[in-house]
Each structure stands twice: as structure tokens, then as C-alpha cells.
Amino acid sequence: MGGRMVAEYRPEIIEPKWQKYWEEHKFYQTDEKKDKKYYVLEMFPYPSGRLHMGHMRVYSIGDVLARFLRMRGYSVLHPMGWDAFGLPAENAAIERGVHPAEWTYSNIETMKKQQKALGISYDWEREVATCDPDYYKWTQWLFLLLYKRGLAYKKKAAVNWCPKCETVLANEQVEDGKCWRCGEEVGVKDLEQWFFRITDYAERLLQDLKLLSGWPQRVRTMQENWIGKSEGALIRFSVQNSGQEIPVFTTRPDTIYGVTYLVLAAEHPLVEELIAGTEYEKEVRAFVEKTRKLSEITRTSTEMEKEGVFTGAYCLNPVNGTAVPILVGNYVLMSYGTGAVMGVPAHDQRDFAFAKKYNLPIRVVITPKDVALKAEDLTDAYIDEGILINSAHFDGMPSEQAREEIIKYLEAKGWGERKITYRLRDWLISRQRYWGTPIPVVYCEKCGTVPVPEEELPVLLPKNIQFTAGGKSPLAQCEEFIFTKCPACGGEARRETDTMDTFIDSSWYFFRYTDAKNETAPFAREKADAWMPVDQYIGGIEHAILHLLYSRFITKVLHDAGYTSAIEPFTRLLAQGMVNKDGAKMSKSKGNVVSPDEIIEKYGADTGRVFILFAAPPEKDLDWSDRGVEGSYRFLHRVWRLVDRYADAVQAPSNRVPDEEDLALRRAFHGALKKVTEDIEERYNFNTAISAIMEAVNAAYSYVNSKGEKIHPGVMKEALEFLVLMLAPFAPHLGEELWQRLGHQESVHLQSWPQYDEKALQVSEVEIVVQINGKVRGRLQVPVGLDKEAVQKLVTAEAQIARHLAGKEIVKVISVPDKLINLVVR
């Protein structure tokens, strides 16, 4: 260590100095030896160009934890990498003629420099970029693993299509009918695409949410809603004069006797068969055509008028043999349940409206206890629980019980069975884009679909490629890529030209960090087991479903295949809030953008970090305040001056017995240490941790102002050392510089977190609050540990308080030792 000491706080000098020092000494390389291990991870960024304040916030949070835990004696894994595949790189290629790889790697270089300028303690030896063949080779391996386990399959389906991104999207990636990335309205296309069978894991993904007590309730609820479990029954209706059966899913089997019609989705495979050659053929076909043309958004909108058309066919209600008409309706979705619903207008609001519109019969089968409902009196459906009527031998049964009994009855008769349905659908992973991981599959005329053998991975992205807007996917036009030999028979074959959804790249990267340089496997199990699951994951709430659900799924697949003992990837999750300015999200169009660069340049990284952590608790949105930053800058200056001024004086021998003031200073710093430790460790309240440090600094100024030359060197030295140690995780450069100023040779970041002394916190006197009938009437200095009676004696002797007692009778005395006494008077 070394370097010239400067007299003023000059972040522009000390920050680069220490960054260089840390880099040269490979300071933050992961120490794998200790038993106490902790994995701190911030969501890796997409290399879009430059860091924004959201990045600065998430890295600052992670870095405080990483540095604190190292001081607490943990081996900390704190890596960083790049979610480097994605559309913007390709758009840059189209717009500016730069190759996506070049654009991406140059952005990575810039952003990495910025991260270093923030003083974040990453282990750069483990850096990964998902667009690197050494990485995507293993993403392809992961695809093959899912393929082998029957979890990757290809099917033709109506899929979400973003016309602007010119690719398909998974359901999770459509928000409000719009593309999650570009906001364009999403349409529908019939395409043959690759899917991951995430629905096989629906129940486990739901159940294991219970294990995630370290996640915000909000995120767990969102995932629960997304998975959307419903329990009910599958009931088969047979079509009259035909051998066909129509299965329907219902959560209300107790209303089975109230069915008066059946509705099929426009896409239902039976529609064509039912109408072929009948007088209804033309009308129904026109209706189906019209419905199918509607986009998903209009079709699923609540305001959408419910329309339907009769097919001419009837089916039989299995429980009572009643023939009910079959219709085709625009509100029934082929993708949920069975694509067919039973209509129970008396007990379902939608069915009620539909039945009224088309004059379908309404049959009441559930009634509240005391009132007898009549179909003709209903103005709305009766959707609540009740007692069954008009339901054969189930009459008089409460609906809740009837649901169970009717399922049993259906099962016994073979008409249906218990059934659970999920809203979650399989994960569509094909993308018609270039800048992504190629799907490692070839199509051979003889052998059909053949996965590329593991030893032939990676299937490399060709470098030489044409980018033009509005065309086909670039890979689909690249002959050098397409034509290949079949790995099975050696004959002519064509490669799959779709690439994988980039969410696959990011659904396993946290495993790769544990063994980033492994050339023979994605990661060694023992390395992964040493670190996984991630102890603390930090990132934006926008990934509450997408990335976090996918990562949970992939982790479970890896677990089932024996590659990891982890069943969940992230033990604790911190969803950090956004960084706003003037109450709105920072955006170029609003002109309210503040960049990390300008903050570093003007005040230094330490000031920016302290402000961002001090302004709000991490999970809340934060309003950027230029004045507030000034305040943090002032605070660091204040710390600097205090330490600089007394650094030499405190080296003097301490031969004086500490007096009251000395002890008070000691108490202030031990108290602050206690609070800071608890705030970081237990509650992640960095804002209150910093405020506790500020209070301690204020106490130190009061002390030196009062003591002048007569400060106690030993007590002051301890105070300054505590101060620098406590501040080091927040302001790491200033910490280093001041630690050196205090005469230490070794880095502050290699020190142990100090331990507060319970004895130093002890006081001889305390101020207790005196209440009369619960109102504060005074305060009193009393010796610590004084009992209730003695306090009461002291209190009643006080003139200020005695006034309130005059002519009254004390009926009750409540005492909280060393804190409060409340006299209840009448």
C-alpha cells in the first residue's frame, strides 16, 4: 500500500487510485476455502450501452452486502456478467451497419468500466457473457437436456407474434396485449415452434413458493396468480346422434343439473364435424372466421360483447340425460381448459348474460338457505354457495359438499373425473432472430428431427450475415448455416434456424458463476452445491414472473436430472424500487435523466452510493434529488475533515481515565455500531444504517467542540476507527483512504467488522417519561433499574407533576422499567 496523502477530500483522485489498487491485487477474487459461504447476486444487465441509475442502485445494494459479509468473515461470491443476446444488438446492426457482436462487446466494455468506476467489488474472473460460445454451448446443452427428458418439443400452435420485433413471444412476454420489449400490439400466427414443458412443473412451482419465505409476498402472489390453479372436474357430454364426446372443465360441478347449453371455442376441432353438411354450416363458418381474426386482446377484453351461434347439434347432460344445444362462442378460449364450457346461466354471470341475449333456458339448481330462487325473477346469476335443488338425489345438499359428491358420482359412472387446470402454459422458446443461442437441432429427410450430439456443440452462430429490416430471420437466409450433415445418418440435412428465447440464457447463469471456466461441463456439481442456492438475489420487480419463474423451472429440471441439490435458485429476493425524478420515471423524453457518469464526475462514486442508499429503503421507489446528493457529499466531507483533523492526535498515549463525556462518545459509537450492524444484517435498512452513522458523526463533532484540546486519544481513536469501518461498505474508497490515514497498512476491506461492547452502552441514569392518564406530563432523570414504587415516589414529589394530581386519586400505576411511568387518576 502507499500513495501520497492529499489534504482535502478529493474523490476524483482517491477513487481511481483505490480502484487500481484493488484491480492489481485481485482483491475481490472469491475465496472458496471458508466454510461460511454467501452468494450475493444482482441481476446481470443487458449491455444496452451505458449504465443508468437503476443499475447504480442495484449494484450499490449488492456491494454493501458483499463488503459487509466479507468483513463478517464470509467467503462471498459476488460475480457479474452480461445478458448479452437480444434484439437491440440486431436493430443496431440494421440501423447502423455494426455487427451485433461488435456492438454488444463494445457496450460491455463501456459498462464494465462504469461498474469499476462505481467501486463495486466483483470477482471479474467469473465474468460471463451469454453471447460467448463458451457460454451458449452450455445453453444448448441445457436445451438437449430438456429434450432428452421430454421437456422440449415442437408443435404447431397459434402463437403470439410481435410484428415490430418480427418474432414470436411467450405468454409471459405479452403484457396487456403488447410486446414486453417494444410495446407493439401482439398478433396471432400459426407456426410450428419449440416449447418447454413448464406446465409439467406447474404444481411444484406453485407448491415450492411456500419455501420462499425470503421473497416478497407480492412476487409470490404474482407467480401464484400466473400459475393460476383451479380445481374442479372434467365432465364428458356425448353428442346426440354421434359417437363424439365433448369434455368440459368446470370448477362448479355442483351446478351440473343447471346446464342448459354448451359453448365451444371457435378453434374447437369438433366444430367443423358438427356442422358439416347441415343448414347451419355457412353461418357457423362465417362466425368462426370472424372470431379467429380478432386479436387476443380484443378477444379477452372484458368489454367484448359475448356472441355465439347455434351449431344445430345437441349433446346430453350425463347426469340427467337432458339434451342441450351446442353453440360456438367468441368468449371461449381454446387455450384454457378443454376449449368447451358448460353453460349454467343461473349460477354464472357470463352465462347469464349470454342466455338472456340468446333466449336460452335458465334453470336454478342452487338456492340460498331461506329464499327460494325462481329463474324468471333473476336479474343476475346467483354465484354464491347454497343448497342444491332440482338436482335429483343431491337435493338439499350444501354446494360445497355437493362438489365433492358429484365428482365421486361422475367418477363412479365413468362420466368424468376430478381435474386440476392451470392458467400457466408451455414456454414458447423459438425466436425468429439472429442474435441468440441457436437451437441445436437438425432436420433430416430420413431421420426427421435430430438433436445435435453434445460433442458437436456449440452450434456456432455464423459471423457473416445479412441484416435487413422486414425480411425473414437472418439465419433462415444463411446457406452456410442451414445446410449441414445429419448427425445420425450423415445425409443432407437442414439446421433449425430459430434461436432460443434469451430468457433461457438467463435462467441458469447463476450456476455458471460457480464454475465459470469449466470446459467440460456447464458446471461441476460440487462447485454448484458449494454455493447454490443464491443467498441473496437483487433485481427489479419487472422480472417478478418472467425471469424468476423461468429460473425456478430450469433449476428444478437441473435438480431432477441430478446436476444440483438446489430445488430453488434464490433463497432471498430483494426487489429494489425504481429510481425516479420529479415523481416520474427517468426518461429522455421527460428530460429528467441523471446518469451515474455525471454523478461520479461531479461528486465521486462514494457520494452517489451513499445518497442512493440513504434516500429510501431499497425496496421502495426512490426520488432522485440533486439537493439530496449535495447533502451526502457534505456528509462525506464532514467525515473526512473529522478523521483528517484527529488522525494524528489520536495516536498519542491515553493515560487519562475517561470522564463522562468520553464515555458518552464511546456510548454513541458503540450504539451506532450496534444499530448499523442490525440494520444491514437483519433488515437491509441501509437508509437508517447511514443515518445512525450520521448521528455518530454529529456526536463526535459535539464532543470535539466541547473538549477542544482535551479529547481522550484512546476513546477518540476507537470512535474514528469504528466510523471508518462502518462506512467502508457504503463508501469503499473513502474507507480505504481514511483507514490508511489512521495509520493502518492493510486494506479496510480486509478488516473484521468490529464488535460492540454491551458494557459501553450502559448508562447510570435514564430519562423516563411521566404520563398522567396516558398523557405525557413530564420527564425525569432517574438511576437505572429503579423500581416502580421508587419511581412513583420521585414522580409524585415533582411540583410539575403534582399539580396534575391535586385532588385526584391514583387508581393504577403502569410502569415500563427505565422507560415510562403512567399514573391513572380519577
Next chain:
RNA sequence: GCCGAAGUGGCGGAACUGGCAGACGCACUUGACUCAAAAUCAAGCGGGGUUCGACCUGUGUGGGUUCGAGUCCCACCUUCGGCACCA
């Protein structure tokens, strides 16, 4: 419609298990230093009231429990977030 979170000074926020509401910071006011300003240091800072000792009032609204409620219970209002013809 269903589910969830949150409402505290001029502002960001604090108050951990029911026990001094407003820590800490910003802004503002005053004083010291200065020729002056900045910086720094010191003091004040919810509202009302004042004989400067009080006292009253105050954490979205209305009730309740309690010696005591920002904190617990009930009802409501507002804001934000998620899900939503899901059968």
C-alpha cells in the same frame, strides 16, 4: 370484479415486540466567522396558543380495544401494483 401493498411535517423518510410521533437528511430561518459571498460551525424548524410556565391539537376518514394506538380490531376513502370473459 378478485388479490396484494401503501397513506406520517414544505420534501425524502424514521419510530424493531403497543410506551416521548417526526430520528437522519433536504429545504427554510437566525447567529458566528468574513470587507462580502461561498464553505464551515452553532441554534431553531408539525399546527394552534401563550402571561414564555403552560396548555390544546396532530400519523387518510369514522368507530372500537387498551392505563396508553402511527402501530392491534371493524368499516370506509384514496393511491399504486398484479390478475381478469380462466369456465
